[in-house]
Amino acid sequence: MKxxxxxxxxWFLLFFVCSLVHSLPMYSPLWGFYLDLPEDxxxxxxxxxxxxxFGNPAGANFDMVIYHAEPGGAAPYPSLExxxxxxxxxxxxxxxxxxxxxxxxxxxxxxxxxxxxxxxGRPSAMTGWALFMELENLQGNNTAPMLAAxxxxxxxxxxxxxxxxxxxxxxxxxxxxxLAPGPITEYAxxxxxxxxxxxxxxxxxxxxxLEDAEAAQDLVEREFNILVYYSESPYWKEAWMRFYRAxxxxxxxxxxxxxxxxxxxxxxxxxSHDFAQSLLWWVQKFTYERDLQGSDFVNLVxxxxxxxxxxxxxxxxxxxxxxxxxxxxxxxxxxxxxxAMGLVDLPGEGARLSIEGHSYLVAETTAAVTLGLIDxxxxxxxxxxxxLF
Numbered sequence: 559m560k561x562x563x564x565x566x567x568x569w570f571l572l573f574f575v576c577s578l579v580h581s582l583p584m585y586s587p588l589w590g591f592y593l594d595l596p597e598d599x600x601x602x603x604x605x606x607x608x609x610x611x612f613g614n615p616a617g618a619n620f621d622m623v624i625y626h627a628e629p630g631g632a633a634p635y636p637s638l639e640x641x642x643x644x645x646x647x648x649x650x651x652x653x654x655x656x657x658x659x660x661x662x663x664x665x666x667x668x669x670x671x672x673x674x675x676x677x678x679g680r681p682s683a684m685t686g687w688a689l690f691m692e693l694e695n696l697q698g699n700n701t702a703p704m705l706a707a708x709x710x711x712x713x714x715x716x717x718x719x720x721x722x723x724x725x726x727x728x729x730x731x732x733x734x735x736x737l738a739p740g741p742i743t744e745y746a747x748x749x750x751x752x753x754x755x756x757x758x759x760x761x762x763x764x765x766x767x768l769e770d771a772e773a774a775q776d777l778v779e780r781e782f783n784i785l786v787y788y789s790e791s792p793y794w795k796e797a798w799m800r801f802y803r804a805x806x807x808x809x810x811x812x813x814x815x816x817x818x819x820x821x822x823x824x825x826x827x828x829x830s831h832d833f834a835q836s837l838l839w840w841v842q843k844f845t846y847e848r849d850l851q852g853s854d855f856v857n858l859v860x861x862x863x864x865x866x867x868x869x870x871x872x873x874x875x876x877x878x879x880x881x882x883x884x885x886x887x888x889x890x891x892x893x894x895x896x897x898a899m900g901l902v903d904l905p906g907e908g909a910r911l912s913i914e915g916h917s918y919l920v921a922e923t924t925a926a927v928t929l930g931l932i933d934x935x936x937x938x939x940x941x942x943x944x945x946l947f
Contacts, residue, residue: 619711820840
């Protein structure tokens, strides 16, 4: 994102409807899980109850089955491990198998290497990954339902592996997991080693895990590679929104103690507007940094501790911390302007963005200005996309 010489004006009470596309995670009120697949996955078949199959034009597949007891009946499997072994046997799978703890539950992860019948009955090799976990027992049966999610595609399409991992990582088995790193990221980077880190320019320390920054940056790079795939797609706006949603989800819990310490240092109790402004002054002091060889996005753990990042890193960090204090905040991004800014649902004069009937005050994070001030060169509403969390 490009840094420009800014000439600021107050853009008074300018309301417009942002191009907010209804690209939202899918939620099952029956089973309680959330799912946020990449943008061109389409529903292919299933029974809209406990079996769902999706696919995209590139050949990526995503199948989900919920195994559950019928009312008054027995569970289809005596244990989660028994279900995993049965699925592996029925697939004649040759990939590895492992398990790990995701929050309070045990999750199994399976490398998929199996064959299906292709054209003319010839075998076609498939590779990918699968996750198996218990869901919350919302039905009040004797046993909790079990979820099997398989993401796979043709073995020769190794470029689809990031889609398989991203799709599985988007699963949130409980509502609380929507604000925690996804299961694939947690498996690859288990948070094992608590550490304290100095927060940038605040003379205060916060608790993290040693693995947080590396894990967060790895997620950013994976999701950026998926975003690039959609750069010329009709779904590019939805893909941008999903990119930032994934970062928000991954970062929220990692930054929980840091957000609390920042709130204490910047006096969050003084009032929402004053806190949002104080927080804005803080991120505006960061070192402006770009990395055009990669995602061009500094993960939010490194941004908070090292005081560096581009406009979207700063805007995202600002929005995450405000949401931690129940202040509704998001970001606005522009491919046309190569820029990003923060948004917050607070009273006050200045530039505003209207999204679905709510008016959000704009926050410029790369220059020392107050809430609501915006460079007049960025003032065309046609070129902005709002992203809420």
